[in-house]
Amino acid sequence: MPENPLADLNPALMRPEWPAAGALLHVGPYELWPAARRLRLHGKPVPLTPRALDVLVALVRHHPGMMSKNDLLAMVWPGLVVEENNLQVQVSLLRKLLGRNAIATVPGHGYRLALPVGVGEAAAAALPSTAPGALLGRAGDLAELGDVLRHHRLTSLLGAGGVGKSALARHAAAAAGPPVAWADMAECAGSGDVLEAVARGMGVDGGAVDTLARHAGSQPCVLVLDNVDRVARETAALAQELLARLPALRLLVTTQVRLHVPEEQVYRLMPLAIPPAGCALAEALDYGALALLQARAQGHDHRFTLTEATLPDAIALCRELDGLPLALELAAARIPALGVAGLLRRLGDRLPLLAKSTGTGPARQRSLHDTLEWSYDLLAPAAQALWCDTAALPTWFSLEELMARRGGDEAATLDLLGTLVDSALLRFDAGHAPGYTMAPSHRAFALRKRADIAHTSPPTT
Ligand SMILES: Nc1ncnc2c1ncn2[C@@H]1O[C@H](COP(=O)(O)OP(=O)(O)O)[C@@H](O)[C@H]1O
Ligand SMILES: [Mg+2]
Structure with a gap:
């Protein structure tokens, strides 16, 4: 994960060489064209020395994180040994022009840009709609989540592993307006790690709530807590403390496990839409699942294109993979060697097929099996057992059928069903009976687990 995941939305932010034309970034009220080395306020040029512009561009590239003095010196005066006060001079100049609080000092370490950074229209337009960072089939979710974020201080984006929570969060946060900080909690194991990850995300040195509170003050900020799954309880406690101490803070959490605190507003993210069978090609490509399958398959082979002839198999493939973006991406990688029809035929034992051969990316997303194993491990043993049992029921089943098959206490079973629905391992449709x-x-996956359990548990006599 790069230091600033929002930067992926605009390759210009992270690439050492700026694109030659067009890239426009909004930095607070200013407009910055890094390639053209131009900064404007309300259409008028802002007179910056070339070095001050370099410092600003470097801080923008690392926004919302901080940059150490040494990194800034190396980036702005490459290959030269320069006294630190040269850097201070440029920072003072920037503060004089952009405002006293535009650049925050991180004591003993470096600097951090304290103005919001957004991608201007010219740069956004430069990003093709099927580029890896582009968000497909989520226009409705993006708008709705934007509304939820405006009205609630703690939003949990809840959904299955690989459904696209982190991807949507990046775009929603980028569109949110105020400065955004990002903390990836995937590797956290306890409350100490959680605090440290948040501090790192906010560009603060040292993990103490007091320091975070002092640092953020009353500045508006959206803090994204990404991949909270395994530390939901610890994150819930910290989230409540931060919300109480920081009046202008909003939190967006991506998770498979609810935080269960009163402030929490849940946004349930469903898989991408799948075209109905028999849909015409042009219309079918408006559905997110098919658009993603086509875009990723083209990424693996520029010659790939869907035709009316291959469309029915492609739609069936999207349905078999339940419109899950991660599964669609893993499947698309197999298309050059199998074709859509061949892939669909071999999908019966889908789990071995849906794995990356390159071994890149986070371990939990290297295969569909790893993703499901991660989700399964988040469950308490009783929920695991119930889930495995429901896999042996008919495709659609009722609570009554489940109780008739398993027996036990109905209220306790309902609690477990609630957990399984929250983590999207089961789906409940009130309009379907x-x-x-x-x-x-x-x-x-669940049937395989069930067979493993039956195999390893001692026979009952
Ligand atoms: N709407 C989308 N458009 C394009 N790619 C997507 C979309 N949703 C998810 N992806 C891709 O699918 C994969 C899994 O998504 P991710 O956001 O990591 O899932 P989650 O956070 O829910 O586990 C990632 O490679 C992501 O870039
Ligand atoms: Mg994620």
Whole structure:
């Protein structure tokens, strides 16, 4: 994960060489064209020395993180040994022009840009809609989540592993307006790690809530806490403390496990939309699942294109993979060697097929099996056992059928069903009778787990 994941939205932010034309960034009220080395306020040029512009551009590239003095010196005066006061002079100049608080000092370390950074229209337009950072089929979610974020201080983006929570959060946060800080909690194991990850995300040295509170003050800020799954309880405690101490803070959490605090507003992210069978090609590509499959397959082979002839298999493939973006990406990688029809035929034992051969990316996303294993491990043993049992029920089942099959206490079973629905391992559709179902890939995984458990547990006599 790069220091500033929002920067992926605009390759110009992270690439050492700026694109030659067009890239426009909004830095607070200013407009910055890094390639053209131009800074304007309300259309008028801002007179900056070349070195001060370099410092500003370097801080923008690392926004919202901080840059150490040494890194700044190396970036702005490459290959030269320069006294630190040269840097201070440029920072003072920038503060004089952009405002006293535009650049925050991180004592003993370096500097951090304290103005919001957004991608201007010219730069956004330069990003093709199918580029890896582009968000497909989520226009509705982006707008709705934007509304939720405006009205609530703590939003949990809840959904299955690989459904696109982190991807949507990046775009929603970039569109949110105020400065954004980002903390990836995937590697956290306890409350100490959680605090440290948040401090790092906010560009603060040392993990103490007091320091965070002093640093953020009353500045508006959206803090994204990404991949909270395994530390939901610890994150919930810290989130409550931060919300109480920082009146202008908003939190966006991506997670498979709810925080269960009163401030929490849940946004349930569903898989990408799948075209109905028999849909015409042009119309079908408006559905997110098919658009993603086509875009990623083209990424693996520029010659790939869907035709009316391959469309039915491609739609069936999207349905088999339940519109799950991660599964679609893993499947697309197999298309050059199997074709859509061949892939669909071999999908019966889908789990071995849906794995990356390159071994890149976070371990939990290297295969669909790893993603499901991660989700399964988040469950308490009783929820694991219930989930495995539901996989052996008909495709759609009711609470009554489940109780008839398993027995036990209904209220306790409902609690467990609630957890399984929250983590999207089961789906409940109030408009369908019976109302519970599970995705085909989840069923395959759960049945295998069930068989493993039956195999390893001692026979009852
Ligand atoms: N709407 C989308 N458009 C394009 N790619 C997507 C979309 N949603 C998810 N992806 C891709 O699918 C993969 C899994 O998404 P991610 O956001 O990491 O899932 P989650 O955070 O829910 O586990 C990533 O490679 C991501 O870039
Ligand atoms: Mg994620």
